[in-house]
Amino acid sequence: xxxxxxxxxxxxxxxxxxxxxxxxxxxxxxxxxxxxxxxxxxxxxxxxxxxxxxxxxxxxxxxxxxxxxxxxxxxxxxxxxxxxxxxxxxxxxxxxxxxxxxxxxxxxxxxxxxxxxxxxxxxxxxxxxxxxxxxxxxxxxxxxxxxxxxxxxxxxxxxxxxxxxxxxxxxxxxxxxxxxxxxxxxxxxxxxxxxxxxxxxxxxxxxxxxxxxxxxxxxxxxxxxxxxxxxxxxxxxxxxxxxxxxxxxxxxxxxxxxxxxxxxxxxxxxxxxxxxxxxxxxxxxxxxxxxxxxxxxxxxxxxxxxxxxxxxxxxxxxxxxxxxxxxxxxxxxxxxxxxxxxxxxxxxxxxxxxxxxxxxxxxxxxxxxxxxxxxxxxxxxxxxxxxx
Amino acid sequence: xxxxxxxxxxxxxxxxxxxxxxxxxxxxxxxxxxxxxxxxxxxxxxxxxxxxxxxxxxxxxxxxxxxxxxxxxxxxxxxxxxxxxxxxxxxxxxxxxxxxxxxxxxxxxxxxxxxxxxxxxxxxxxxxxxxxxxxx
Numbered sequence: 001x002x003x004x005x006x007x008x009x010x011x012x013x014x015x016x017x018x019x020x021x022x023x024x025x026x027x028x029x030x031x032x033x034x035x036x037x038x039x040x041x042x043x044x045x046x047x048x049x050x051x052x053x054x055x056x057x058x059x060x061x062x063x064x065x066x067x068x069x070x071x072x073x074x075x076x077x078x079x080x081x082x083x084x085x086x087x088x089x090x091x092x093x094x095x096x097x098x099x100x101x102x103x104x105x106x107x108x109x110x111x112x113x114x115x116x117x118x119x120x121x122x123x124x125x126x127x128x129x130x131x132x133x134x135x136x137x138x139x140x141x142x143x144x145x146x147x148x149x150x151x152x153x154x155x156x157x158x159x160x161x162x163x164x165x166x167x168x169x170x171x172x173x174x175x176x177x178x179x180x181x182x183x184x185x186x187x188x189x190x191x192x193x194x195x196x197x198x199x200x201x202x203x204x205x206x207x208x209x210x211x212x213x214x215x216x217x218x219x220x221x222x223x224x225x226x227x228x229x230x231x232x233x234x235x236x237x238x239x240x241x242x243x244x245x246x247x248x249x250x251x252x253x254x255x256x257x258x259x260x261x262x263x264x265x266x267x268x269x270x271x272x273x274x275x276x277x278x279x280x281x282x283x284x285x286x287x288x289x290x291x292x293x294x295x296x297x298x299x300x301x302x303x304x305x306x307x308x309x310x311x312x313x314x315x316x317x318x319x320x321x322x323x324x325x326x327x328x329x330x331x332x333x334x335x336x337x338x339x340x341x342x343x344x345x346x347x348x349x350x351x352x353x354x355x356x357x358x359x360x361x362x363x364x365x366x367x368x369x370x371x372x373x374x375x376x377x378x379x380x381x382x383x384x385x386x387x388x
Numbered sequence: 389x390x391x392x393x394x395x396x397x398x399x400x401x402x403x404x405x406x407x408x409x410x411x412x413x414x415x416x417x418x419x420x421x422x423x424x425x426x427x428x429x430x431x432x433x434x435x436x437x438x439x440x441x442x443x444x445x446x447x448x449x450x451x452x453x454x455x456x457x458x459x460x461x462x463x464x465x466x467x468x469x470x471x472x473x474x475x476x477x478x479x480x481x482x483x484x485x486x487x488x489x490x491x492x493x494x495x496x497x498x499x500x501x502x503x504x505x506x507x508x509x510x511x512x513x514x515x516x517x518x519x520x521x522x523x524x
Contacts, residue, residue, distance in 0.1 A: 135403060136429040137483045139514055142471045143459045150457035151473055158455070158497045202471075203458040250473055250483040251429075255455060 007270050008388045010096035011227035011234035013106075014043025014220035015344040020333045021185035023214035024117040028057075031216035032112025033070050039218035044231040045106060050220075052077040052107030054095055056087035058115075058124050058336050067110060077104040083244065084371025085284055087111075088339035089378035092221070093240045099223045109343075112216030113335035121212055121336055134248045143202050145286065146210060148249035148373035150202040153289040155255040157204060159304065162292065164204050166307030168195035170288040171208045171330055173316035178327025180317060180357035185213045186331045208330075209288045215333040217340035219347070224388075235347045236388055238273065238364070239381040241266020249373045256304075259377035260297035260368060267366070267379035268299075275299040278381070279362040280349050281321065282342035284370040285328040291315070294368050295323075298379065322359045325349060339369035339378075346382050363387050402430035405444070410505050410513040416444040417478050428480035449503025450520065451476040453486065456495045470495045474517055488518035 016038025019031030032055075040047055050073045057063035057080070064078040077098045083090055088109055095107040115121045129138060142148060156162045172192055178184035190208065198206040227234035243259030243266075246252045268274060275298060283294040292306030300321065301309040315323035324330070326345040329338040346365035348354045363386050369378045402418065406429070409416050418427040420434035421441030427434060434442060454473040461468055472495055474484050486495040487504065501517035508514055 135512075139511070140471050140483050140485050141459065141469070142457075142483065147457050147459055147471050151455040151471070154457055154497065155455040200458075200460045202460065205457075248483075250481055255473075 005270060006093070006096045006100065006240065007238055007272070008236050009100050009224055010221050011224045011236045012219055012221050012343070012347050012382070013227060013230040013232065013234055014039040014041070014045070015347045016040075016042055016218045017183065017341070017344060018216045019112065019114070020183055020215040021213050022117055023114050026114065028112040028114045028118065028216070029066060029070055031114065031214065032067060032110050032218070035112060035216035035218040036067070036071055036108055036110045039108065039220045042232060043220045044229070045220065047071055047073060049106050050108050051075055052095065052098055052104030054079045054091040054107060054109045055111060056080055056082040056091070056337065058113060059119060075104070077107065083376035083378065085286060085337040085339045086242075086369030086371035086376045086378040087337060088219070088343060089240065089367060089369035089380045090242055092219075092237055092343065092380050093242070093378075095221050096237050099221065105226075106220060106222050109219040109221065109340065110216070111218075111337060111340045113337070114214045115336045116212055116214045118214070137248050137250060145373055146205055147202040149287040149289055150205045151249055152255045152293070152374065153204050153287070156289060156292065159256055160307065162307035164196060165192060166292070166310060167204070167209060167288040168192045169310045169313070170285065170291045170315070171195045173310065173313060173319070174285060174324050174328040174330040176316045177325050177357055178331035180355070181327050181332060182355075184327040184332040186211065186327070205287060205289070210286060211330055211334045213333050213335055215335040215341070217344050219340060219343050233351050233385065235350045235382050235384065237380065238383045238387060239267040239269070239271025240379065241270065242376070242378045244376045246375050247372065252374060256293070258293050258297050258370075258374050260294050260379065263377040263379040264298040264368070267381050271381040271383075273364060273381060278364050278366045280325060280346065280359050280365045281323045282325070282346050282365065282367045283323055284338055284342060284368055285324055285330045286334070286338065286370060288330065290370055291323065293374070294370075298366065298368060317357065325354060325357050325359060342367040342369060343380070343382070350382060350384050402432055406430045407512040409444070410515060411507070413505060415447045415449050415503055415505065415515065417447045417476065417480060418442045419445055426476070426478040426480040428476070428482050447476060447478060447503070449476070451501055451503075451517070453495060453497050453499040453501060454481060455497055456486075458494075472517070474501060482515070484515060484517050486517050486519070
């Protein structure tokens with residue numbers, strides 16, 4: 001790799017979560033601050049060591065100011081890029097660039113939201129409809145985001161013969177992982193038949209095809225050459241890539257092929273890895289259909305085969321390919337923008353500290369973030385020191 | 389209200405021109421003078437090639453349902469309704485809904501449809517679709 005490459009240039013030293021599930025009575029700032037403190041402590045650092053801050057918010061257009069104030073830090077680098085749920089994968093790239101350029105020494109990526117117990121997603125959606133409407137979609141009252149993903153799922157089913165039973169396999173696999181994770185919000189058993197008889201929201205998607213919770217997460221990243229000082233094994237950023245294709249679903253170039261094809265290719269090229277060399281996957285499962293699309297677009301099965309690929313527990317505990325080992329956005333935590341939890345779970349797996357859900361010998365992890373209605377795709381590949 | 393003078397490129401808002409024509413009972417679709425591709429939603433630069441010479445052509449409003457969903461809503465709030473993506477025969481895609489379905493008929497992918505302009509009291513006209521066979 002050339003000196004210009006970001007491969008292996010930055011490492012994650014600490015991760016933290018707070019308020020996952022239901023944080024009733026607390027604000028999103030409360031839980032974001034707690035997650036930030038947990039990540040700093042996990043890295044063996046002090047809050048005063050933090051001089052870079054990256055965050056994104058669904059309701060606050062200038063979120064770095066409040067967090068800088070709350071955390072009492074002096075920042076030389078801040079960024080609040082927002083591409084929806086993929087933001088935090090993009091933040092890994094932006095943070096690594098800032099570290100490499102010497103703009104800061106320790107950068108904290110933070111997100112918190114109380115969309116379940118506090119200001120609800122529907123309120124935020126109503127506000128956005130007022131100030132920045134999709135005038136060519138809004139009059140038809142799509143129940144978004146579910147309806148946009150439903151249109152994609154319906155087309156995938158039509159084109160490739162994908163079935164609702166195959167989508168149910170994704171929901172069941174995520175639930176089985178969640179049952180192994182004490183931090184997961186929904187841990188009640190779920191069968192394929194129960195998933196198939198769940199109340200429909202926007203056909204072919206039902207209430208078990210998505211989830212909204214509260215939750216906060218934080219990731220602390222530093223330059224690789226300073227990464228050995230912490231109490232935990234560093235996890236390195238090996239590759240990353242982004243692709244943005246549209247905003248509204250009617251403008252998506254191809255409903256059954258996402259920008260993950262391009263973002264994944266960029267991440268694999270930087271990391272120098274192939275899909276077969278990835279040990280564990282964290283794929284942003286805003287809806288069950290996402291997992292099928294990303295398995296296809298990131299090269300784990302041919303286009304159109306995602307449904308057949310996930311049959312018979314392939315991606316669940318004990319399956320051939322561990323996917324969304326924390327229970328994912330479907331069963332663990334989904335506070336509007338889930339991307340930061342992809343990174344946190346990947347780090348826990350690579351550090352071998354995932355308890356009952358720990359996968360065997362994970363050295364490489366792929367995190368794939370999705371933003372808005374499949375609009376933004378960002379892929380990041382992480383690895384242990386052995387992969388440098 | 390009559391439509392503003394067609395103005396390729398910058399000037400009148402393409403979005404407003406679209407709705408002004410709908411008020412006049414016309415569906416027009418933008419085409420790029422450089423790459424000849426159709427464009428929807430209407431905009432100022434061709435998204436395919438960056439061309440600035442965009443002209444508006446009358447559309448027969450015929451197309452095919454590319455995908456469809458039914459939004460579930462309690463009966464007391466108005467009941468279920470469909471939301472679809474339509475591919476017009478000119479090669480552009482738009483969100484809409486399919487009205488005038490017979491009894492228990494469900495909208496289906498691949499169904500042939502034709503545009504209907506529904507005037508609204510306090511809003512821009514609404515472009516919806518009906519099964520082609522029932523709207524000739």
